[in-house]
Structures are given as structure tokens and as C-alpha cells.
Amino acid sequence: MAGQFKSVFDVIGPVMIGPSSSHTAGAARIGKVVRNIFGEQPDSVDIWLYESFAKTYRGHGTDIALVGGILGMEPDDERLADSLRLAYDKGIEIAFVPKKEKAEHPNQVTMILKKGQRTMSVTGISIGGGNIQISELDGFKMHLNMGTPTFVVVHTDKPGVIANTTRLFQEQEVNIGTMTVTRVSKGETAIMIIEVDDKNSEFIVQKLEQVPFVDSVSFFN
Amino acid sequence: MFQTIEELLKLAKEYGSISEAMIQTEMAASGDDRETILEKMRRNKAVMFQSIEQGVAGVTSVTGLTGGDATRLNTYLDTHEFLSGHHILKAVRNAVAVNEVNAKMGLICANPTAGSAGVAAGVLSAATEQLNLTEEQQLNFLFTAGAFGLIIANTASISGAAGGCQAEIGSASAMASAALVEAAGGTPEQSAEAIAITLKNMMGLICDPVAGLVEVPCVKRNALGASQAYISADMALAGIKSVIPADEVVVAMGRVGKQMPTIFKETAEGGLAMTPTAQKITQDIYGNKE
Structure with missing residues (x-):
């Protein structure tokens, strides 16, 4: 557990719509990060809820917060309460599935997003006080900690994409701390998770999007 | 970053106070300048005070299970010979107000969580009136509360789902008591004693929300968490020491949460x-x- 909370504002904050920092604010943040990684509005989202999330999601507004996040809302967005209706109006199909299985963390959710032929599954956990982590992406274990500047690059698995990406970081003199590359299978969708030292590196997003075979780029700080 | 209360006390010696140690640590970790950090905290404080005002004026939750108790306490304060102290009761009223606003899905500032957001905010607003705290002192209160909150979050837990209510109301009450000690002119060591005294009494408190809602018993536990922060702060200021050091109490609370x-x-x-x-x-x- 040591060192997960890094800023005084992880503890005093966030400013948010009630009633629960882990089940409402954290859920909205997970939804928004998942949407950013997916990169576009999905046709449908299946939401698998585990343990405390599964048992208390209605009372805590976890459902509306996750969907609000998927619609791009922040935890302090007054429209959160209306998110289910807004999603319906936009034609997004949402299904909530409370699961009986134990999970690695008591506040865990897996979201399966679909758009046409494209599918992505992401697992997020809410660790308290509105702070979250992404623990799995398309079946790959990962640790995306909010608070560490991180790029998530979704791309097609082709030779040279990784080299072109890292060269860009070199040119911009941004140091890469850790880098994880995963893929579903040869030649299909692959994902790079790149943690960097400089939190002011958002400007690279636009340049990364120009790299051939890169589908979407998200930056989290 | 400091990981233990012992390390925090060393830093406080270096910088003159716990709040200053927290501000300096935040500046180093985030790369933001002092004013940016103070401004962020000012915004959080403004939301806390707004939610108190809103709650005291009177709100009702979506389910109708909670609401109106902050107003009741306010009237009682004005019209009755109350038994406990004036400011302790105001802290209680304000804590209830914040959590009634939280339960109706209003805007609040988590502190350290939403379900426990009333405790430190309630104590801060009552102490501001009681001790005539300047704006700077009010912000310092929150930085000190946050410094201890960070240690508790990293060593034990601040999540009810991971550690029970002791991790939420317990942590909030401990944070508020330590910050109140500093606001009243106590030493960093006395703040640490207040943490230990408060957490020891909260140890083992379970999280058992009726219908899974952050309403019953959460609103009333915020009230009593705020009152306990006042008592613990007074005990620490009187020179009372915890036999078990604060760091060990935090570790014990974390272990109880796991068990x-x-x-x-x-x-x-x-x-x-x-x-x-x-x-x-x-x-x-x-x-x-279900």
C-alpha cells in the first residue's frame, strides 16, 4: 500500500458531487479514464461490478457516476445525476452486472466497451478518497496510477510504431520512466503505456497522434 | 515524502510547523509554486464552508432518510441551555450539515472521503469562529489535517470498503484533532498525541451503511467524530500522552481493517x-x- 497517496489534495479533496468519494467520485474518474483510453463514444458498455461496488452501487450512485465518466464528466459535474438519461439520449446501451466473484480489490469494476467491431475491456479500482487505478486493459495486467504522468497509446501492431514513438520522446527531450507494451495478437490492436518524468508533457499527444498506425493517445497526470 | 509521523515531526522541526512542512513537501512533489497550492486549498475550503451554509439552511436527501438535523441543532443552539460546549456543538452542527448535503448529492469537498467530509470541515469552521483564525491559519489547519491524512492513507487506509469506518470517520476525526491542536497553539508533538488518542477510540469501528447509502449512520458519525476531535485536542493540549506511539496506532488500525x-x-x-x-x-x- 505504501506511497499510493502522493499529494495533500488526494486527502483534502476532491471537490465532488456526493455521496461517496470512492463509490461516486472515484467511479466517475474511472469512467472518464476508460472513455479517454477508448478514444470515442461507444455504442454499448457492459459494466461488471465486484464486491462493495456490486453490493452498494445503487445507493452510492456508482452507476450514474461510471456512466457520467463515460460521457466525459468530472466528479464535480452537476449533470452527473442525469447521466443515465443522457446516455440513453445519445443511444449508448448500458448494462450493469453485479458479479458474485471475489475481486483483487473491494471496489472494482470491469467495463467492456463496444463500437462497431471494436471491443475493449478495462478494469479500474477505487482505492479511497476518490483516488483510482487502472489495473487491467484487454486482459493485460497493468498499473496505471493517477498522479504519475502517463501516456496510453492504442495502435496497430506493426513494425516501427514503437521506435517512432520513443524517438518522438527523445526529440522532445522527455525522459521515459517505464514503458509497457501489450497486444491482443500479432498484427492487431496493441497498447503502449508510457510513464514519463515531466508532468508538463501533454503537448506530445498531438505529435503522437501523427505517428503512423497510432489510433488514439491519452495523457493522464 | 514523509511516510511516518516520526518523519513528519522531524520535518516540522525543520520548517517550524506541520502545515509548513506539508506545503513545502507538496511544492517539491508537484512542482507547483506556493501560491498555486494555497489557491487550490482556498477553493476546497470555500466548498466546505458553502456546504455548511447550505446544510444548516436545511436539506433533505434523495431517499428522505436524512436531512434537517443541522437545522434542528441550529435552532437548539439558539434557544436552549445546551449541555456541552458552544463551539463543540457548532462543530457538530456543521459536520451534520456537510454530510446532509453529501447525502442529497450536493457539492462537497472530500476530507479525507465524502462520507467523512463533515468532520474536519465542521471543526475548522467552529474553530475559525472560536479562535478568530486568519485565512492563513484556516488553510494551515487543512494542510496539517492533510499531512496526517496522507500518512494514514499510505500506512493504513482511508477507505470504508478496505478498512471499515475507523478508516473514514476515525481518520477524519484524528486529522481534525491534530489540526485543531496546531490552530490552538499546540506543538507538533501534541498534534501527534491527538492523532493517537483519537484513533485509539475509533479503532474497530465498522462500516455498515443502511441500504448501502451514505446516510445512516454516516451523518451522525460525522457529528460525533467532530465532537471527539475537540475532546482529543483538549486532552493533548493538557499534556496527556498516548502510551502507544501514534505511528504504532496507525499501523494497528490498518491491521484491524485488514482483519x-x-x-x-x-x-x-x-x-x-x-x-x-x-x-x-x-x-x-x-x-x-437484491
Whole structure:
């Protein structure tokens, strides 16, 4: 557990719509990060809820917060309460599935997003006080900690994409701390998770999007 | 970054106070300048005070289970010879106000969580009036509360689902008591004693929300968490020391949280959530039982 909370504002904050920092604010943040990684509005989202999330999601507004996040809302967005209706109006199909299985963390959710032929599954956990982590992406274990500047690059698995990406970081003199590359299978969708030292590196997003075979780029700080 | 209360006390010696140690640590970790950090905290404080005002004026939750108690306390304060102290009761009223606003899905500032957001905010607003705290002192209160909160979050837990209510109201009350000690002119060591005294009494408190809602018993636990922060602060200022050092108390609280059965960790499967009345409320709200 040591060192997960890094800023005084992880503890005093966030400013948010009630009633629960882990089940409402954290859920909205997970939804928004998942949407950013997916990169576009999905046709449908299946939401698998585990343990405390599964048992208390209605009372805590976890459902509306996750969907609000998927619609791009922040935890302090007054429209959160209306998110289910807004999603319906936009034609997004949402299904909530409370699961009986134990999970690695008591506040865990897996979201399966679909758009046409494209599918992505992401697992997020809410660790308290509105702070979250992404623990799995398309079946790959990962640790995306909010608070560490991180790029998530979704791309097609082709030779040279990784080299072109890292060269860009070199040119911009941004140091890469850790880098994880995963893929579903040869030649299909692959994902790079790149943690960097400089939190002011958002400007690279636009340049990364120009790299051939890169589908979407998200930056989290 | 400091990981233990002992390390924090060393830093406080270097910088003159716990709040200053927290501000300096935040500047180093975030790369933001002092004014940016103070401004962020000012915004959080403004939301806390707004939610108090809103709650005292009177709110009702979506379910109708909670609301109106802050108004009741306000009237009582004005019209009755109350038993406990004036400011302690104001802290209680304000803590209730914040959590009533939280329960109606209003705007609040988590502190350290939403379910426990009333405790430190309630104590801060009452102490501001009682001790004529300047704006700077009010912000310092929150930085000191945050410094201890960070240690508790990293060593034990601030999540009801992971550690029970002791991790939420317990942590909030401990943070508020330590910050109140500093605001009243106590030493960093006395703040640490207040943390230990408060957490020891909160140890083992379960999270058993009726119908899974952050309402019953959360609103009243915020009230009593705020009152305890006042008492612990007074005890520490009187020179009372905890036999078990604060760092060890925090570790013990974390261990109790891990050992606590899941039914007592925000699953609405134990404690008050399983009483006949709670079951009936659940039925009334959701219709068919889950």
C-alpha cells in the first residue's frame, strides 16, 4: 500500500458531487479514464461490478457516476445525476452486472466497451478518497496510477510504431520512466503505456497522434 | 515524502510547523509554486464552508432518510441551555450539515472521503469562529489535517470498503484533532498525541451503511467524530500522552481493517444494515431485495 497517496489534495479533496468519494467520485474518474483510453463514444458498455461496488452501487450512485465518466464528466459535474438519461439520449446501451466473484480489490469494476467491431475491456479500482487505478486493459495486467504522468497509446501492431514513438520522446527531450507494451495478437490492436518524468508533457499527444498506425493517445497526470 | 509521523515531526522541526512542512513537501512533489497550492486549498475550503451554509439552511436527501438535523441543532443552539460546549456543538452542527448535503448529492469537498467530509470541515469552521483564525491559519489547519491524512492513507487506509469506518470517520476525526491542536497553539508533538488518542477510540469501528447509502449512520458519525476531535485536542493540549506511539496506532488500525470481515466493510451486510428496520428501509427504497 505504501506511497499510493502522493499529494495533500488526494486527502483534502476532491471537490465532488456526493455521496461517496470512492463509490461516486472515484467511479466517475474511472469512467472518464476508460472513455479517454477508448478514444470515442461507444455504442454499448457492459459494466461488471465486484464486491462493495456490486453490493452498494445503487445507493452510492456508482452507476450514474461510471456512466457520467463515460460521457466525459468530472466528479464535480452537476449533470452527473442525469447521466443515465443522457446516455440513453445519445443511444449508448448500458448494462450493469453485479458479479458474485471475489475481486483483487473491494471496489472494482470491469467495463467492456463496444463500437462497431471494436471491443475493449478495462478494469479500474477505487482505492479511497476518490483516488483510482487502472489495473487491467484487454486482459493485460497493468498499473496505471493517477498522479504519475502517463501516456496510453492504442495502435496497430506493426513494425516501427514503437521506435517512432520513443524517438518522438527523445526529440522532445522527455525522459521515459517505464514503458509497457501489450497486444491482443500479432498484427492487431496493441497498447503502449508510457510513464514519463515531466508532468508538463501533454503537448506530445498531438505529435503522437501523427505517428503512423497510432489510433488514439491519452495523457493522464 | 514523509511516510511516518516520526518523519513528519522531524520535518516540522525543520520548517517550524506541520502545515509548513506539508506545503513545502507538496511544492517539491508537484512542482507547483506556493501560491498555486494555497489557491487550490482556498477553493476546497470555500466548498466546505458553502456546504455548511447550505446544510444548516436545511436539506433533505434523495431517499428522505436524512436531512434537517443541522437545522434542528441550529435552532437548539439558539434557544436552549445546551449541555456541552458552544463551539463543540457548532462543530457538530456543521459536520451534520456537510454530510446532509453529501447525502442529497450536493457539492462537497472530500476530507479525507465524502462520507467523512463533515468532520474536519465542521471543526475548522467552529474553530475559525472560536479562535478568530486568519485565512492563513484556516488553510494551515487543512494542510496539517492533510499531512496526517496522507500518512494514514499510505500506512493504513482511508477507505470504508478496505478498512471499515475507523478508516473514514476515525481518520477524519484524528486529522481534525491534530489540526485543531496546531490552530490552538499546540506543538507538533501534541498534534501527534491527538492523532493517537483519537484513533485509539475509533479503532474497530465498522462500516455498515443502511441500504448501502451514505446516510445512516454516516451523518451522525460525522457529528460525533467532530465532537471527539475537540475532546482529543483538549486532552493533548493538557499534556496527556498516548502510551502507544501514534505511528504504532496507525499501523494497528490498518491491521484491524485488514482483519475485519467483509460484511463490515461497506457491503451493507452487517451491523446496523442488517437490523429489521434497515431491512425494511432497503425494501422500501429498492423494492425487491437484491
